[in-house]
Amino acid sequence: MSLHDDFVDAATKAGKEFVEVAKGKHVALVTHFDTDGLSSAALLELAFDRENISYVTMHAQSLDEIFLDSVFKTDSDVYVFADIGATVLEKISEFANDKLVFVLDHHEPSTNDNLHLVHINPLVSGVTEKNSISGSGVCYFFAMGMNKDNRTLAHLAVIGAIGDSQEDNGFQDLNNRILQHAVIQKTVVLSKQIKLYGINSRPLLKVLEYSSDVDIPGVTNDPKGVKDFLDDLGIMWEWNGRLKKWFNLRPFEQAAITEKILELKGAQEDDSKLLVYAYSLPNAPRREMIDIRECATIINASGRLEQYRVGVNTLKGDRDAAQIASMNLRVYKSAIRDALQIVDDKRAQGTLIENDKLVLIDFENKIPSSIVGIVASILARNKIYREGVVVCTLGETSTDEIKVSLRVSLSAKDFKLQEVLSDAVSKVGGTSGGHDNAAGAVINKDKKEEFIESIKASF
Missing domain, CATH: 3.90.1640.30 (inorganic pyrophosphatase (n-terminal core))
Structure with a gap:
């Protein structure tokens, strides 16, 4: 075997x-x-x-x-x-x-x-x-x-x-x-589709405008370009005063958008990177949860907001819980925006610990400690940092401890973040765990400064 x-x-x-x-x-x-x-x-x-x-x-x-x-x-x-x-x-x-x-x-x-x-x-x-x-x-x-x-x-x-x-x-x-x-078992439907996030939850205009994973020339991050793109294809993006979503389009309209995106990308990128597997839940309790990537994001939001039962019951098919979970996502996104604004403010004030190997942000008690890992992941994926830069975020828990998250930027390989974090935690006390490219820990609040110095010395 x-x-x-x-x-x-x-x-x-x-x-x-x-x-x-x-x-x-x-x-x-x-x-x-x-x-x-x-x-x-x-x-x-x-x-x-x-x-x-x-x-x-x-x-x-x-x-x-x-x-x-x-x-x-x-x-x-x-x-x-x-x-x-x-x-x-x-x-x-x-x-x-x-x-x-x-x-x-x-x-x-x-x-x-x-x-x-x-x-x-x-x-x-x-x-x-x-x-x-x-x-x-x-x-x-x-x-x-x-x-x-x-x-x-x-x-x-x-x-x-x-x-x-x-x-x-x-x-x-x-x-x-x-x-x-x-x-x-027919509980998941597998297909191929253009690499666009939010297809079932966002209006079509926003799906195309925020298509950073595909980066469509003249469309991505250009609201007017999005409308021109759809107008050129003869596709209506509004109906009876309501913005259309992907699932409102007829199959030939979806195909036309896909073909046009591939044409605009031309030889810039292999089609296999633009057309990806899509995983759908035919029995999802809400339409925005049909796409498993979107469903996972919604469930994660309830977990991060400590509404665990909402997340579990949604996964078990409870429609009332699913409605609350969808609302939780909006609250969660607002918390993320607040956290990213804090990063921008700290950078402007010169209080951000930042060099060519490490970015460290201490959020103190200004954001829920449960989202410090997500914020670290978002920053690590941000193209403002070169490959291999380690992002470390810290936040205070409700029990007066410090939650720590480590992530490595972009697609860097051969990192051992779990080992690095374990070594730093062993010097101050606490618990740690994770993987090579993502790790987390909890330490005592009075050991925070000592921990920060240890992490800085590791990079």
């Missing part, structure tokens, strides 16, 4: 073991708070419901001692950590005592010791490819071990993987297996 098969075998065996010991018992489920974590929660809750297993669900940004203490005070019979836990296995083991614990994760483990935990992780099975599987993907194979009928939940793992930025015009082996299950 391949290493991928070894992992699937380990995950399904763990699922079988779990369902045998959990029936008639109470389960405490703990997941991360982002799209992948909330997808993990929705997937496992539906799998537990299928087996009539009772449970309580909790969500966390990180697993500190106070939170772990509260988890194990639920006095449950079985504990499941999903998309979280691998980076603090020793701590979980300390609190668990002799309780049965399953850790379903894809992050770098803090130890390879057994610790009497059931730890299912592709890295433990030797699967080391970046983006091979998400946390919700691990949960999917675990759920398949519980009951083969859980193949109907594959779409939730696809949402989680896309939310975790694991799709790059296609998926790698394990994620691709899950996608194929979802396609066969």
Whole structure:
């Protein structure tokens, strides 16, 4: 068997073991708070419901001692950590005592010791490819071990993987297996379309105006150019006083726009980079959630605003929750705009720590700590920074701690941000985790200045 098969075998065996010991018992489920974590929660809750297993669900940004203490005070019979836990296995083991614990994760483990935990992780099975599987993907194979009928939940793992930025015009082996299950179950529809974001949620005029991923000559960032573009094609962008969206267009109009964009791009770019895979949810609770990329963004917003139940219930198909989730996205985007304005203000005031290797922004208590990672990602993708510049963002949590996020700009490779951050955190105390190109940590507030000096010295 391949290493991928070894992992699937380990995950399904763990699922079988779990369902045998959990029936008639109470389960405490703990997941991360982002799209992948909330997808993990929705997937496992539906799998537990299928087996009539009772449970309580909790969500966390990180697993500190106070939170772990509260988890194990639920006095449950079985504990499941999903998309979280691998980076603090020793701590979980300390609190668990002799309780049965399953850790379903894809992050770098803090130890390879057994610790009497059931730890299912592709890295433990030797699967080391970046983006091979998400946390919700691990949960999917675990759920398949519980009951083969859980193949109907594959779409939730696809949402989680896309939310975790694991799709790059296609998926790698394990994620691709899950996608194929979802396609066969008809819970995901796979197609090819021009690389435009917001097709189901934004007016057509805005989709084309903000088409920075494609950068259409004479159209992108040019409102008048957008209207001229559509007028030349004979496509009406308004109907009865309402702005049209992509789905309002007839198929031949969509095709005409696609062909014209490819023509305008000419030899500048390979068509394969402009025509990308699109993943659709035919049973989405709202139209703007049909495109999985947009759905993942909406779910992430609820997680970042700490409205976890809204995100999970939306993923489970609750239309009322989905309406709230869509509204949460607007609030979330406003918070992001405020954060980016703070960056601009700090740069203008000369208070931004910025050099040719590192950009560090301390937001203090001015933005929700749950969005510092997203802001770091946005800044890292911004073309004002050259490839390889590391972006570090800090924000104060409601418990008087500091949330830290590290990202590397553009498509830089061969970075080990998780190792860099782990080293810095080891000097001041706290918890850290993540991947080579994205890492996060939580430290004590009184250690902030010492931490900043340590990070600066690392670059």
